[in-house]
Amino acid sequence: MIFAGLILTALFLDVLLLQGYFKPGFLGADLTLCALLVSASFRGRDTIMWAVLIGIVKDLFGDSLGLNLALYTLSVYVFNLLLEKFLFKNLPSLLVGGLVALTLKKIGAFLLVSVKYSFDVSLSSVVLGVVLDLIFMSVFYGTALKFQEIRERFL
Amino acid sequence: MRERRFHVSALAFIVLGLSLYLSGLPETTYVKSAVNLANTLIMPVLKFKESSVKDLKENIHAYLDLVNVKKENIKLKKELEKLLLTEWELKACVRDLEKTLNLVKFTQKIERTNYSVSRIIYYDPSGLDRFVIIEGGKDRNFQEGDLVVVEGKILGFIEQVYGSTSRVVTVFNKKLSLPSYVLPEEKRFIYKGDFPLGKLLMVRKEDPLKEGTPVMFRLKGKLSPEFIIGEVIEVKRGDDPFFKEVKVKPSVDPRKEELVIVVKGR
Numbered sequence: 001m002i003f004a005g006l007i008l009t010a011l012f013l014d015v016l017l018l019q020g021y022f023k024p025g026f027l028g029a030d031l032t033l034c035a036l037l038v039s040a041s042f043r044g045r046d047t048i049m050w051a052v053l054i055g056i057v058k059d060l061f062g063d064s065l066g067l068n069l070a071l072y073t074l075s076v077y078v079f080n081l082l083l084e085k086f087l088f089k090n091l092p093s094l095l096v097g098g099l100v101a102l103t104l105k106k107i108g109a110f111l112l113v114s115v116k117y118s119f120d121v122s123l124s125s126v127v128l129g130v131v132l133d134l135i136f137m138s139v140f141y142g143t144a145l146k147f148q149e150i151r152e153r154f155l
Numbered sequence: 156m157r158e159r160r161f162h163v164s165a166l167a168f169i170v171l172g173l174s175l176y177l178s179g180l181p182e183t184t185y186v187k188s189a190v191n192l193a194n195t196l197i198m199p200v201l202k203f204k205e206s207s208v209k210d211l212k213e214n215i216h217a218y219l220d221l222v223n224v225k226k227e228n229i230k231l232k233k234e235l236e237k238l239l240l241t242e243w244e245l246k247a248c249v250r251d252l253e254k255t256l257n258l259v260k261f262t263q264k265i266e267r268t269n270y271s272v273s274r275i276i277y278y279d280p281s282g283l284d285r286f287v288i289i290e291g292g293k294d295r296n297f298q299e300g301d302l303v304v305v306e307g308k309i310l311g312f313i314e315q316v317y318g319s320t321s322r323v324v325t326v327f328n329k330k331l332s333l334p335s336y337v338l339p340e341e342k343r344f345i346y347k348g349d350f351p352l353g354k355l356l357m358v359r360k361e362d363p364l365k366e367g368t369p370v371m372f373r374l375k376g377k378l379s380p381e382f383i384i385g386e387v388i389e390v391k392r393g394d395d396p397f398f399k400e401v402k403v404k405p406s407v408d409p410r411k412e413e414l415v416i417v418v419k420g421r
Contacts, residue, residue, distance in 0.1 A: 045161050048161065048164070048165050048168075052168050055168075055172065060190065060193040064176060065175050065176065065180075065186070065190060066171070066172040066173065066174065066175025066176030066177075066180075067172065067176045068172070069168060069171065069172030069175065070168070070169045070170075070171075070172025070173045070175075070176065071172070073165055073168040073169050073172065074165075074169050076165075077165040077166075077169070080161075112173075112176060112177075115177070
C-alpha cells in the first residue's frame with residue numbers, strides 16, 4: 001500500500017509539475033521511472049506489472065496511448081535483466097543500470113515521437129533531466145535503504 | 156515471477172504499447188471514448204493542480220506585496236514625520252513673527268494659515284493629470300477652493316469635497332486659474348492651467364518676461380510662504396495685438412507625488 005501510494009505520488013508530481021518544466025517533457029527528468037527502477041532493485045521482477053500500470057496511466061494523461069506503456073515496460077525489463085545478469089546491489093551500480101534504462105527510454109521516446117511530430121530539442125533540458133534523474137535515484141535508494149533498515153529493526 | 160512468463164509478458168506489453176502508439180488505433184471511436192472517459196476521471200486532479208498552483212502563486216504575490224507595503228509604510232512614516240516637523244517649525248515661525256509685530260506695534264491683523272497633511276489616493280486615469288483625489292474631505296473640514304501644495308510647489312486646488320475624500324483640479328487642468336506673479340518685480344499675471352503646458356495671461360507686449368522665469372503664487376492677506384507654480388519656457392509675440400503668448404511648465408508632477416499639504420481657507 002505504501003509502495004503504491006509513493007509510486008502514484010511520484011506519478012502525479014511528475015505529470016502535473018515536473019514535465020511542464022522540460023521541453024519536450026519526455027526527454028526531461030522522469031521521477032516515476034526513477035522510482036520504478038529503485039523499486040525494481042529491491043523487489044525484482046514484480047515491478048514489471050507496476051511499470052505496465054504506470055505506463056498506461058501516464059498515457060492517459062497525455063495524448064500518446066501506448067508510448068509510455070511500451071517504454072516503461074522496456075526500461076524496467078532491461079533494468080531487471082541487467083540486475084540479474086550482473087548481480088549488483090549498491091548505489092553506483094544502480095545508477096549505472098538506471099542510467100542505461102533511462103537513456104533507452106529517452107532514445108526510444110525521441111525516435112517514436114519524431115515519427116509522428118516535429119519538435120526542438122534543448123540540450124540543456126536533456127542534461128538537466130539526466131542530472132535530476134541521478135539525484136532522484138540516489139535519494140530514492142537512500143530512503144528505501146533507511147526504510148528497510150528501520151523495518152528490519154522493529155519487525 | 157517465472158522466467159518464461161516474465162519475458163513473454165514484458166515483451167507482449169512492449170509490443171502492445173508500440174502497436175497502440177504506431178497503429179493509430181487510439182483514434183478509433185471506441186478507444187477514443189475510453190480515453191475521453193479516463194481523461195474525464197483525471198480532470199478533477201488537473202483542476203486541483205491548476206487551482207493549487209494558482210493559489211500558491213497568489214499567496215506568494217500577496218506575501219511579496221505585503222513586504223513591499225511594509226517598506227513603503229516605513230518610508231511614508233519618515234516623510235510624514237519630516238512634514239510634521241516642518242509644520243511645527245512653521246507654526247513656531249508664525250508665533251515669533253506675531254511677537255515681533257507686537258513689539259514693533261504693527262497693528263495690521265494678519266490671518267494665520269492652517270495646514271493639513273493628506274495623501275493622494277487616485278490619479279487621473281486619462282494620463283493628462285487633470286485631477287487627483289486626496290484623502291480627507293468634510294471629515295477634515297476641507298473646503299472647495301483650498302490650495303493643495305507639495306514641497307513649496309502648487310499641485311492645484313480642491314474642486315469638490317466629499318465625505319472622506321476630495322477632488323483636486325491640478326495645474327494641468329483648464330478649470331484652474333490663479334493670480335500669479337513673477338520675480339523680481341512681482342509683476343502680476345493670471346496663470347491658466349492646461350496640459351502639458353499652462354499659460355500665463357495678461358502679459359503685455361512691453362513686459363520683459365524671459366524663459367526660465369519662475370511663476371509664483373502667494374495667499375492674499377495671509378501669513379504664508381510663496382509657492383511656485385512653474386517656469387516660463389516659451390514667450391511669443393502671438394496674434395493678440397496687446398498681449399504676449401506665454402507658456403509655463405508646471406513644476407509639479409502629480410504622478411510622482413503621494414503626500415500633499417492642504418492649505419485651508421484660501
